[in-house]
Amino acid sequence: MAVRNIVKEGDEVLRKKCRPVEKFDQHLWTLLDDMAETMHQAGGVGLAAPQVGIIRRVVVIDVGEGVIELINPKIIMKAGEQISAEGCLSCPGEYGITSRPMYVTVKAQDRYGNEFTKEGKELLAKAFCHELDHLDGVIFKDIVQRMLRPEELE
Numbered sequence: 001m002a003v004r005n006i007v008k009e010g011d012e013v014l015r016k017k018c019r020p021v022e023k024f025d026q027h028l029w030t031l032l033d034d035m036a037e038t039m040h041q042a043g044g045v046g047l048a049a050p051q052v053g054i055i056r057r058v059v060v061i062d063v064g065e066g067v068i069e070l071i072n073p074k075i076i077m078k079a080g081e082q083i084s085a086e087g088c089l090s091c092p093g094e095y096g097i098t099s100r101p102m103y104v105t106v107k108a109q110d111r112y113g114n115e116f117t118k119e120g121k122e123l124l125a126k127a128f129c130h131e132l133d134h135l136d137g138v139i140f141k142d143i144v145q146r147m148l149r150p151e152e153l154e
């Protein structure tokens with residue numbers, strides 16, 4: 001495993017529409033392991049492949065309940081609303097208020113290509129939305145209601 005460099009806002013790789021994963025092989029597993037290590041080392045709760053320069057539909061999330069690996073994920077249900085502060089490892093030190101669904105269910109493949117569904121609420125629902133947006137070239141600042149001023153940050 002290795003920590004990879006996190007791409008920052010302004011790099012055009014963050015604006016690409018990612019391609020689906022077709023091969024569930026060692027190359028993918030190394031990417032997933034590296035992404036999890038990179039996310040943990042950076043203190044984040046999620047990381048999408050374009051954030052390490054890979055234009056593929058791969059996401060890792062860990063909201064404190066273990067690493068969730070999502071390959072070719074799709075949102076199949078969302079409900080409710082949460083208004084809260086949100087940030088991104090590609091936009092260090094910047095936070096904004098977003099509206100996200102309170103409940104989100106995703107359908108995805110695991111690292112072996114097996115399909116599964118996973119329900120999330122609160123932070124996990126927000127992480128699903130945030131990370132899946134990255135796969136379509138969207139960052140949270142595109143949908144933010146307003147950015148927080150420095151004096152509003154704790």
Ligand code: ZN
Binds near residue numbers: 088134
């Ligand atoms: Zn992000």
